[in-house]
Amino acid sequence: MTAFSVANISSSNQIDILDEWEIAVIDLFLNAANSFGLPKSYGQIYGLLFCRDQSLSMNEVMKLLEISKGSASQGLRALRQLGAVSSVFEPGDRKERFVAEIRLRKLVGGFLREQADPHLDKGVGRLKQIKSLINDLEDVDVRKRGIRRHEILSGWHRQMSRLLPWVKMIVGKSDRLPQKSSD
Amino acid sequence: MTAFSVANISSSNQIDILDEWEIAVIDLFLNAANSFGLPKSYGQIYGLLFCRDQSLSMNEVMKLLEISKGSASQGLRALRQLGAVSSVFEPGDRKERFVAEIRLRKLVGGFLREQADPHLDKGVGRLKQIKSLINDLEDVDVRKRGIRRHEILSGWHRQMSRLLPWVKMIVGKSDRLPQKSSD
DNA sequence: CACTTTGTTCAAAAAAACTTGAACAAATTA
DNA sequence: TAATTTGTTCAAGTTTTTTTGAACAAAGTG
Secondary structure: OOOOOOOOOOOOOOOOOOOOHHHHHHHHHHHHHHHOOOOHHHHHHHHHHOOOOEEEEEHHHHHHHOOOOOOOOOHHHHHOOOOEEEEEEOOOOOOOOEEEEHHHHHHHHHHHHHHHHHHHHHHHHHHHHHHHHHHHOOHHHHHHHHHHHHHHHHHHHHHHHHHHHHHHHHHHHOOOOOOOOOO | OOOOOOOOOOOOOOOOOOOHHHHHHHHHHHHHHHOOOOOHHHHHHHHHHHHOOEEEEEEHHHHHHHHOOHHHHHHHHHHOOOOOOOOOOOOOOOOOOOEEEEHHHHHHHHHHHHHHHHHHHHHHHHHHHHHHHOOOOOOHHHHHHHHHHHHHHHHHHHHHHHHHHHHHHHHOOOOOOOOOOOO
């Protein structure tokens, strides 16, 4: 769950080799992706772009991370969909190049939009279905129990819906510089 | 990702058979567990307990859900650890019985405590390690870039830390009854 | 003590998730 | 048009995660 081959020691400004600190950052994002339920390769790709000032092509991503074409293609697409990377086209160059979005509010916003919102939406339908199953019940006590449960679930659903805008808002605050890197 | 065998039609107050609506609720939690990165069986177990008024023993959980001893044992332990179920002992009965915690703030709090907090803690160490790798860099431009990235990561870390208390707080508000089940 | 009940552990099996790479398509160039 | 570059798709392979069930421990019972 860690791992990578070694990198260059004397850190010249090489952009086609991974620096040691970059490997560590990439590994950080690998783990983060994992715990957000995203494939590790997405984390690696984002981590790499996060480290770089210059945009990278899909090919460069593949080679630097030693991942397959398929992973790179799918990963970059998904990350763009999430709003975590965006693509740029250098004039007179046919290929797409990618850069990382580093504004936390954008990252969080995209993640919530793509992951949380759909779940909440599906939830509405599921709750309706459960409701109708419960309404069909003959036994009064069981129906009462069912109704109570449906109320609880509806309440949760409502609360989660109320929460999301706050999260986006709170994370948005002071997305700017951290004060000082106090070691 | 759905599935279950059928249940009783004429819903008498049977507590050793799954009602159709209960199957639907269990399936809801199965999916929810999944998208929170927890094993499906945890979701099933929680969902079952959520539906019931009476506490259930591990054996009853196993039989009702048709899952193995191992899954039931591990699942119940993990859920208790998360604060999502608690155990009760009926007097004069040796075996442990379980009930679901239904207060959303408790559920969210437990989840954040067990899943988010540890990640943030590990993050501190990782950031330190990255910092030191960056400090070792010879190349001035690369070091500058590294420092900038470290600052960004530190800022994110700080923001996530600030966010969690708010989440617990906002979810806590009005954990009581939903107003009306408006179909 | 022998026997039953309750619950844990963990190696092996099964299932799910992720990655790979070859085949394909589209656009560009010679 | 043939050859090249860039990127997508997806079946098959690999890795990781989850589940199972047999062996074991602990505690009560007769």
